[in-house]
Amino acid sequence: MSNTFGKLFRVTVYGESHGASVGCVIDGCPSGLEIKKEDIQKELDRRKPGQSAVTTERKEEDKVKILSGIFEDKTLGTPISLLIWNKDADSSKYLKIIETPRPGHGDFVWKKKFGHADWRGGGRSSARETAARVAAGAVAKKLLKNSGIEIIAYSISIGNVEVDEIDRQKLMNKIANININKNFDMSDWKSTIESNPVRCISREKAKLMENEILDAKNNGDSLGGVIEVVAAGIPAGLGEPIFAKLSSDIAAALMSIPAVKGIEIGAGFELAKMRGSESNDEFIIAEGIVKTRINF
Amino acid sequence: MSNTFGKLFRVTVYGESHGASVGCVIDGCPSGLEIKKEDIQKELDRRKPGQSAVTTERKEEDKVKILSGIFEDKTLGTPISLLIWNKDADSSKYLKIIETPRPGHGDFVWKKKFGHADWRGGGRSSARETAARVAAGAVAKKLLKNSGIEIIAYSISIGNVEVDEIDRQKLMNKIANININKNFDMSDWKSTIESNPVRCISREKAKLMENEILDAKNNGDSLGGVIEVVAAGIPAGLGEPIFAKLSSDIAAALMSIPAVKGIEIGAGFELAKMRGSESNDEFIIAEGIVKTRINF
Amino acid sequence: MSNTFGKLFRVTVYGESHGASVGCVIDGCPSGLEIKKEDIQKELDRRKPGQSAVTTERKEEDKVKILSGIFEDKTLGTPISLLIWNKDADSSKYLKIIETPRPGHGDFVWKKKFGHADWRGGGRSSARETAARVAAGAVAKKLLKNSGIEIIAYSISIGNVEVDEIDRQKLMNKIANININKNFDMSDWKSTIESNPVRCISREKAKLMENEILDAKNNGDSLGGVIEVVAAGIPAGLGEPIFAKLSSDIAAALMSIPAVKGIEIGAGFELAKMRGSESNDEFIIAEGIVKTRINF
């Protein structure tokens, strides 16, 4: 088992789907960080099942409880323990897993490895465990924000519906600008993302994506998609050579999410088709600072 | 700095390009494994610079020296220390890095982070460090082979030349067969891969790839490519939930290689366009064993 | 912060004295281990404050709650999360810590390091955190017992009252016998230890120890003592060279307990005065097995 991630900010997660709870313990968060219960609850509310027709029908309240590490809305520098009680623990519809392992799920492997498969909704192999990650992520987000770093994520494709390249590019240009001007107003983008249940960067495509999902659902089927994650305000030199490069840690974290099967950094696989003269972004001096010609 | 990778089989690497040496220490390799110096040297020979017109012109002998952990061609269970002296340490052509950081290299970030950039060919941020990984990998390969696991890797695209889907599929079918028949003869594929300097799975495409590289080189340019890695004989349940999933560890390791900017597991990004009914591979019982319908 | 201990069986602890709770997450416990809530509660009951006149007057129920990892009295192989709510959270008597750091406590250092001192009874630097260790230890004890390993601990000195060497030696002989006969009946010793509030191996000395403590208490003073820990059934080769020797891991764990300032393995500091010919315990062959002449 390996339920701990991170070195300086280290998160340990626990909990089975349809067990008593899921939760996390964060070790290494500095003292004096202002954080309210609402800061964490807000992120859990964004994630919680049963919000719209396009998600699972399972209903969970996902109310966070702070067990330690935060006192009078400030971190103590001690481990932060966050707990979410499971509510919708009706396991009856999972009983058939005992006999027939679901394809694309961990049931079969789990049984082989641990000598049992937790038929209560997949148990630990259920993506319900990611609720604990979201709670920990809410604290990380607050900490990063304090260091001038902001991260947003949104869907760019679901099934066969894809956001236009130009819409993504507009956001990227905005981000490059943010890096130069130290001006972090991404509220436009955020309000678009929050306005639709598929968290898409384009309102029009969001509608099509919803339809795509409902169509699949009506046919007893499911769909995949692609998420884009953008970070602004990252200083040069974050991460550590050789094995803790930022890209390496990101890849490990993302690939540990059950549904993720591919990761690209920057232009990703597109780079394989470019010549060096196209893909490289030259260092220049502009307005007195060293920057790259295109990305920053 | 983070120069150690792995938990049970743990590799620590060191060494700068154009410094005295590169090397590694392997901790956790069991005792009693038969391994000859030649087993390691063979892999270093496959990697070493200056082998053909398509690689860097820098020449390195890359002779491995065993400093500890192996006695009379058997591992002792103690740390295995492997050393490769650097020979071609002519740094004169790198002197301009001091003034102008190269795009797509670590020079600029390194200077920001460590207060200096090692102008001796990039120092630690040079891909020369991967020689130490190859040496450690040779021991890992031997250990895996003893457990019935075999791994091969080959290029499937360089620049705009791509191996046909059907050629890759042939190999995959072969692998599925290996898993069922426990018959590991991949010698055909291996001899194809070794027969060409770009390690391509198709002899015809290999020729085109070579031309593509030489063409770029003649124009003072460079190229990217895609590598496919295939493992046969993996038992169900390797890796650990949640954060040490096999896919997560693989992603971290690969993304730590300087040039890697994208990773796919299985069908990868293709999956995002499939419906669940297409992408899932059902468990069936065939010839008395549980297998998946397609992949195994 | 560093609130995680162990490699294969890894415990993460959290919680402040006078905060909401203390607790732990155990990662790496194998699946299928039988463990009842009572197995854990029993150990917490032994530790809980307010049991007798010789302990702190603070009262805590210390009821354990299992949040994950155990289902139908068996471990799942997933992280085991154990929670203890704090009850007696009256911090009023600690208010003066804000102004005057207590000697021999972490108040001053904590303030220097974290920018605040948790005046609620010491917060994280209070020995209350050890309740979480006891809960985790109860699971470890069960697991070790399944592997034929049993551990007992008892006081051998408190203040100036010391258990006679001969009484300790009797137990040691018993243990050596256990190792040979694989007969683990330590019930006599255990019932003696449980019969007195200072957990002493000698009933007579226990009485004197109690008096010693009460005398100090009546004078507004406190006392120290020495604990002996004995393990039976340890196989040769437990632990790993060089830095995870069993003695090294034990030393780290014990020294992390707030009050511990000295550790001895075996004869400890006595060895410094012995010649090799006295201190070494020769290997002999007896009854067909290799054993040491004295200890085993």
Next chain:
Amino acid sequence: MSNTFGKLFRVTVYGESHGASVGCVIDGCPSGLEIKKEDIQKELDRRKPGQSAVTTERKEEDKVKILSGIFEDKTLGTPISLLIWNKDADSSKYLKIIETPRPGHGDFVWKKKFGHADWRGGGRSSARETAARVAAGAVAKKLLKNSGIEIIAYSISIGNVEVDEIDRQKLMNKIANININKNFDMSDWKSTIESNPVRCISREKAKLMENEILDAKNNGDSLGGVIEVVAAGIPAGLGEPIFAKLSSDIAAALMSIPAVKGIEIGAGFELAKMRGSESNDEFIIAEGIVKTRINF
């Protein structure tokens, strides 16, 4: 196997006695630290076998070779690889270990655990591995000195010869003074320690200790002793609660040295006999700073 120690400054060691070499890789040493080969060699010279009549008769040159991480006498921030070739590799006198495991050595356990015992002088279980620690320690010492921290160690007892309490106390008072005056001149003490082969803090006792050792040696016997380690300039708050307390890390490191069987911090086991009113060292305000009444 567990041959890596430390978190921020992390040392990986390797090498068998009577194998090709011993060595270490240091990960995490900051860039820009001035360090000469001589700084490391000096410490190895202090340790090397064969210096006087009181040590082992085995002769080793123990010349350090810097393989990476240091360039033009400055650290690069990259892993520092240090190598010591073994010279005196005559294993003939160890041949009998194959048949009869030595008492008090790892031979028997090693054989049980790894399926072989390295008869070449104990191999990895030989205390020769500590040469690699000394090399790494020389770098650590330099780094600490730059942060105003100085550490000295010396013998206070060998066999039945003990340094007088008063002589140790004089040094302690000096250290307390150093902490207040920020004046680090310990040259007197150092020259005494270096003046005798047993590194004793008292010249008179040193002579007696030598005699004690030679007497044991002449009788084919061996001796133990006690080392005192003193650190000056330690800031409040070094180390991390709960499991990386400075005392816990020190205990782990020291107990991993083959011969160490006991550790005391401060007054150690003496504390068990004191009442709180004696053992506690009150915080006071003196000359405008918070200090403890006695120790600082």
